[in-house]
Amino acid sequence: HPDLYGRSFLKELDFDVAEWRGLLRLAARLKIERRTGRELRQLQGRNFALVFEKASTRTRCAFEVAAHDQGAHLTYLDPAGSQLGRKESLRDTARVLGRMYDAIAYRGFDQASVEQLSQAAGVPVWNGLSDQWHPTQSLCDMLTMTEHAHKAASEITFAYLGDARNNVANSLLVAGAMMGMDVRMVAPESLWNPTSVISAALTVAAETKARLHPTADVARGVRGADFVYTDVWVSMGEAPEHWQERVSLLSDYAVTTKVMAASGNPAVRFMHCLPALHNLDTVLGRQLFERTGRSFLEVEDEVFESPASIVFDQAENRLHTIKAVLVATLGHT
Numbered sequence: 001h002p003d004l005y006g007r008s009f010l011k012e013l014d015f016d017v018a019e020w021r022g023l024l025r026l027a028a029r030l031k032i033e034r035r036t037g038r039e040l041r042q043l044q045g046r047n048f049a050l051v052f053e054k055a056s057t058r059t060r061c062a063f064e065v066a067a068h069d070q071g072a073h074l075t076y077l078d079p080a081g082s083q084l085g086r087k088e089s090l091r092d093t094a095r096v097l098g099r100m101y102d103a104i105a106y107r108g109f110d111q112a113s114v115e116q117l118s119q120a121a122g123v124p125v126w127n128g129l130s131d132q133w134h135p136t137q138s139l140c141d142m143l144t145m146t147e148h149a150h151k152a153a154s155e156i157t158f159a160y161l162g163d164a165r166n167n168v169a170n171s172l173l174v175a176g177a178m179m180g181m182d183v184r185m186v187a188p189e190s191l192w193n194p195t196s197v198i199s200a201a202l203t204v205a206a207e208t209k210a211r212l213h214p215t216a217d218v219a220r221g222v223r224g225a226d227f228v229y230t231d232v233w234v235s236m237g238e239a240p241e242h243w244q245e246r247v248s249l250l251s252d253y254a255v256t257t258k259v260m261a262a263s264g265n266p267a268v269r270f271m272h273c274l275p276a277l278h279n280l281d282t283v284l285g286r287q288l289f290e291r292t293g294r295s296f297l298e299v300e301d302e303v304f305e306s307p308a309s310i311v312f313d314q315a316e317n318r319l320h321t322i323k324a325v326l327v328a329t330l331g332h333t
């Protein structure tokens with residue numbers, strides 16, 4: 001597997017194209033080994049800390065199960081369960097954990113915090129989501145797309161609809177560029193990826209021949225897509241007041257059966273990093289229904305529950321791809 005021993009995993013741009021693709025090959029191999037009962041325990045005796053300042057289901061569970069499968073032990077510190085942020089600074093916490101643990105997974109607010117943590121800890125740090133990037137998610141999504149597309153990664157087209165300024169959109173743009181894909185970021189111009197992210201992704205694209213297109217036009221954006229991807233319109237850490245503004249900016253960018261059909265591709269698939277607001281089965285869904293009158297936000301329930309939806313294959317792949325990151329950066333060979 002790729003030689004990333006001792007490295008942190010903070011954002012896609014820290015890796016070159018060969019390293020990134022190597023992680024995906026390793027994830028695919030680990031997935032097969034797990035399914036066929038041939039998994040080797042390459043992390044025996046390792047201790048990991050998971051420090052999460054925001055809620056999580058998939059990311060936390062994927063780290064926990066991946067560590068357990070590989071023989072490592074893990075401590076989970078939840079958003080309220082440590083001194084961090086109230087009585088102790090991030091830098092001090094990092095130096096303490098670095099004395100006890102072999103690596104730290106961190107989910108926080110600014111990207112600067114996870115970078116600071118990795119500088120102070122002296123051990124590898126894995127980014128479990130920041131406001132700017134969600135690299136374990138994009139690694140998972142690249143695996144899921146290559147598994148479902150039945151063609152070379154460089155032939156794959158995907159369209160991301162919604163808030164393209166968020167962590168998932170930034171990570172997908174750069175990851176798609178690394179894979180040489182055709183990437184459409186479909187959003188009103190005020191919600192396109194920051195220009196610094198677009199220019200970094202274009203530099204990668206010059207090497208891989210990826211095609212990157214921000215567009216405000218839904219029909220053009222989804223035409224010919226193999227995958228239509230969306231995420232929540234307001235992310236964790238953003239003020240709830242954003243909902244009203246985002247709903248008015250993004251209502252035409254919701255993924256509906258009409259949008260899926262506009263791809264013109266009968267085999268088009270739907271993707272979402274989850275959690276998704278596709279019905280009123282959640283507290284937030286019901287609150288938003290009262291405020292906006294909508295019965296779904298970024299994706300219609302009919303699409304979410306359709307055979308085109310591969311969201312749970314995607315969720316499973318969080319495990320295999322996070323495991324690849326752990327094994328590549330800390331595995332005994």
Ligand code: CP
Nearest residue numbers: 056057058059273274
């Ligand atoms: N997709 C994702 O990161 O989910 P969680 O917030 O549940 O970890």
Ligand code: NVA
Nearest residue numbers: 166168235236273274
């Ligand atoms: N953009 C979302 C992703 C959640 C996995 C958020 O940051 O809340």
